[in-house]
Amino acid sequence: MNTKVLKTLEYHKIIDRLTELAGSTPGKELCKNLLPSSDIEEIRMLQAETSLALSMLYQKGHVSFSGVTNIRGSLKRLEVGSILSPAELLAICRLLEVTNRVKAYSRKENSEEEPNALDVMFEALQPLTPLANEIRRCLPSEEEISDDASPALRSIRRAMRQMNDKVHAQLNSMVNGSAKAYLQDAVVTMRNGRYCLPVKAEYRGQVQGMIHDQSSTGSTLFIEPMAVIKLNNELRELEIKEEKEIEVILANLSGQAGVEQEALESNLTLLTKLDFIFARAQLSKSYDGSEPVLNNHGVINIKKGRHPLLDKKTVVPIDIRLGQDFDLLIITGPNTGGKTVSLKTVGLFTLMGQSGLHIPAFDGSELAVFDDVFADIGDEQSIEQSLSTFSAHMTNIVSILKEANERSLVLFDELGAGTDPTEGAALAIAVLSNLHRQGIRTMATTHYSELKVFALSTPGVENGCCEFNVETLRPTYRLLIGIPGKSNAFAISAKLGLPEDIIEEAREQLSQQDEDFESLISDLETSRVTIEREREEINHYKEEIERLKQRLEQKQETLDASRERILREANEQAHAILREAKEYADTTIKNFNKFGKQGIDSRAMEQERSRLREKMSSVEKNLAIKTQRAPAKTLQAKDLHLGDSVRVLSMNLKGTVSTLPNAKGDLFVQMGILRSQVNIKDLEKIADVETAAPYKHQTGSGKIKMSKSASVGTEINLLGKTTDEAIAELDKYLDDAYLSHMPSVRIVHGKGTGALRKAVHNYLRRQKYVESYRLGEFGEGDAGVTIVKFRS
Template sequence: MNKKIFETLEYQKVKDKLKPYLASQSGRQELTNLTPMVAHEQIQFALTETLDGADAYRLKGGIPIAKLDNIGPQMKRLEIGATLSGLELSQVTKMLRSTQDVINFFQKLQEEKIEFHTLYDTVKKLQALPEISKRLIKSIEGDGHITSEASDKLFGIRSRITTTETSIRAKMDSYTRGKDAKYLSESIITMRDGRYVIPVMAQYRSHFGGVVHDQSASGQTMYIEPAAVMDLNNQLRQNQVEEKNEEERILAELSELLAPYREDLLNNAAVLGHLDFINAKARYAAEIKGTEPTISAENHVHFRNARHPLIDPKKIVPNDIDLGTDYKALIITGPNTGGKTITLKTFGLLQLMAQSGLFIPVAEHSQMGIFTEIFADIGDEQSIEQNLSTFSSHMDNIVQILAQIDEHSLVLFDELGGGTDPKEGAALAIAILDRVGSAGSYVLATTHYPELKAYGYNRPETMNASMEFDTESLKPTYKLLVGIPGSSNAFDIAKRLGLESGVIMQARSLMDQDSQDLSAMIKDLSTRQKEAADRADKLKIEVAESETLHKDLTNEYQKLLNSKDQYLEKAKQQANDLVDNAEEKADKIIKKLRKMEMQGGAGIKENQLINSKSGLNALHQAPSLKKNRVLRRVKAKQELKVNDDVMVTSYGQRGSLLRQMDKKHWEVQMGILKMKVPTDELEKIAPDKNESAGNRTTIRRTSSAVKTTLDLRGKRYEEAMTEVDRYIDSALLAGYPMVTIVHGKGTGALRKGITQYLQGNRQVKHFEYAAPNVGGNGATVVHFK
């Protein structure tokens, strides 16, 4: 696309917003090269990558990319056989370590069965090179220093250097602390030319013998290497030379080891940079609350609640902007400072962002088009150097635009035809719009000319719109009204500001009848549009409330049905148990009677028959005991009321009832804690005689159900944080002075979340990581107040 549109719509400022989120040089280079695309497949792929990045950011805080330098120059040096420095090798090492971190990160996501559209395929392009990484990590530190473990020889040399330096210092300390200290200008040991020396007063220069390496500016102090340490210094220098040679050999060896993998290393750097760029797009999308638009192959653009990304969302009024479905030209009229230019810029900038694969600040289910070129004539482009007026500069720009547009172009005109005679300007604006329409281009134009209001009604595929103006407050509302041209509010404003009615009437009489009729029509349309919008908003609220009520009623009805089924099943089971019991007793009575009958019947007495009949009658169910006064009194004593003392069985703690939250839960005060507790976990108890009604305390008891260690390893972030909150409450109730939370090391997201939670908990006195031998920073020890 033409670069001028990037300046006009401030596209570079949007790109600058992504820079703080980038960690790698490759990612910054990809941002620098970012421009809008015109191929449907490329745009969709870039948007899908942003969607994957947004999911990774939402679920795991983003892809773990470290700060990485550009390794391109190092790879070019390897190509010509050069030896890399320690710092250059450390940069390559850091890149390889980041490669392994990213591979491990996505392996864990796959194990958790988190799905992505593109990221897994992108990560497959990374080459871990574990053996090389292991060797580099072992040999090179982050600042480029070569470790003693880089080779056995280097380890031996450095050990000898340490031993020699220790011997030299011991000998020199005898000079600075012993009887010879009086010959020194200062009791210190220093170095000159890489050799240990002492500062000797000039008059005693021959006292220690040896070699003078330097003297002070005044000549009063000589820096002398005593004869007694010359051999040791010589030995130290020899060891240092050997150390330097061995370090150069190691650097050459490591460089030679990397050389065959130049392409793999460059590929890794590019892939990490691309993942870094996806990270940045995702984080910027979260910042502006951006969403992914769908792509319309027919260029039907529908931005819902569109906002300008560079304006504070608290100050911007979102608008729905459509183009291409029912009309390809939108003519926007309205007062100055009413938001017309911002609407134009918002539409154009959002289209540029979307075609660049960025999420845009619009509501869900918005739709974008694809334009091969976007042109704009916006703002005052008067040029003093070229001696062009405002009108001339606009015409010069429009001429260039008209020479390049086609059916895939989008054109933005601000105050089209302005800067000249109104009638000529209006006629010119209409002719320019006709020319754009004949080319099949899409166009948004703002204007003050009333002639263009009629143009919007008469031309096919053209729609009028306006920026709403509140005549009561005399302020613009910045709302875009599609289908209604802007009306002139000059007379209404003048009247509200106190201009004489006679002057206003005379002004109205000077307007021709057509203009007055048009203004009246526009005013009536605006009023009707506002009434319709208000009714629609009210109906939307009522529909939402009705849907919520219907959903709640459906849920409650379903619960009722479920409860009914459960009670019926329970009743049937109880009935079956009663029947079985009755049958068993009846069988016993019948067997007893038969036995008596078999004995001849003569022995059956009247009282035996009465007892048997009574036993059968007893099998009938007893009447309901609901009206039994004794049972009612016992039940009433167990009913829970506000301020009752209760035992919370799940915690083994006393508490006091504050309020009933619903049929199944009470809010209970237990010491300093207020908790929501299920009713079935509460037992009413007698109040403690030792505590007053106004000052109750809760006796903490150690609960065997609460352990002093909480292990969260292997759990999801949200589940783990919920368990931490419950565990801390339980530990406080149990009276523990401190507990340990094992969260593991992992990516650090859970550890960070727990740290933030503990910092905000008033009951936590302090906390620190566990000792290295019991978990280190994989566990946190919490101390309570």
């Protein structure tokens, strides 16, 4: 990968962010040296590691690698048998403490899960807890060796404290006694590691001892009195013993560390790599990244991609495709509209993906693996080399054309700019045609209309544009593929207040071909907006249908559960009734047997029979369905015709004959919204009953009721009618139904816009003979029907 493109696409800024997230110095070094790879298997491994670490971050939170330092120099010294300093031993201790912490972080609750790549690394960590504890016990800090490091050291230091006390006691007695008059100050001081007294120079003969130093003026001599020389010598001997014992302790600790040299080396390597992996995961988490799907076919399909260096709360996501239906994408649009950001997003995503970093885009985004990425973006003008902007760009383009191949991604910003527009457009077309013939994946931004025509007329080349809102004079930063960008110069100028006559004069300067082309682009833009709006409506309807489907499924599940519960309860009640009946039968038989043996006592038997009858009556009152009465007249199949009004005795409901009886006497009867199969023995013709003798002399009103009962259906269909037509027809129907003594009727009005349903409900609300009304439930027609109940 050429290094120039890393700077052009600001790859180093991503690496700087990554480095900040690493917790250890070796981990930061790995982050700094991260470069894109072109080996797809290596990249997939890096991406998988990042995804696994990101999953752990979301599940378990952050893990710190702070405390890991590069101890390889110390390990080399251990290899040759050297003794490590307290600082080096403490660095090893901190490494082992981090190892223990990271190992604990990796433990899983479910040990049956298959181990992944990170699990293998976590498992290989060796905390070496005894060694860490021993170092920490002996070395509380870099400047201190604990008294508990060894029994000998404890004994030596106890003797040193005692000797110090003796020296101070002897000197204090001299300071406060015989030597007080000869001292410059009444203090005990130390020179060259030995305790001394500050004696005035003129009294040097009065205090016998060894002179170790004198003041800068020569007026004070620091004399070690003869009385404490022996004690100071003994104290110095103890200090030498202490130093030797400390050396023994450090040698012992170094020896223990040397035994675990390989484990320490492995821990350092693993922790550094894990720190690097978790830094990549934290970077992904910071910008809501996802693992891209990698391919070797040059296909790029970025879904809702966001440039990682822009604020994720304000940046507009873009969709970019390249390499499948077309390998050359030409993006047009106004300045500051997001063209360059689109180029940099594709290039930077490619570099990040090939470095094992997640990209800030939706799941399922695809990236191609390229051997090289080339970019000509920004102002390449060079004063030092006496190059104009055009010359600098062309020098870069020449270099790209020499090195690029079918395994390269090429990005051009404002290709052909900086020179005569006609020649610049021709050069741009020639350069792009050359790359297109080689099958090199290329993206270019431009203002030239000639390139728009080139993209429209060349197979494998596609137009794209960055959307611009002329009303607000602001870009939307949305990238639209398949549509060339329209020049908005005239519209923007008019919005900014340029006189209309000047704009008209400018329009006259355009050729008819240019004007027609711009009009075509304008029509395409209008069509795109319309299609997008319709697509949004379709998606809204799809979502609504999906919600309704889920509601229906939930209702069906509720009904199924209710049906199972009702059947279960009914079976339990039936079982209880049967059991109770059996117990009463057994009791009755037992009583009658008793009465038979004792002789017939008719009075007692009558009392028992009355008691059983009362019990049966109380049970009958609790039954949901009473015992049906016998029909007034036994019906034959020939007595029934389609549309005859009948009463279903077992349900005590009126209905209409829907089918004629079969050989077994079964037929279907429509009872309001319920259509049920019954047997002819369970039916009674209503007409026969209502035309019997008691009704022969009824008035005209009674005759109307009879005729209505025979002709009015239990349902009215208002579909396809206007509101006025429907209400007029409904008014007549409800009068007829009420006169026919129907308990309830069903009004079919459909869902539609809801206007007809609203009109029907407003009408029902004003009718005094309507007791209540409601929308249909699941299985009754839902919101498309209304069930009306009349007052009795």
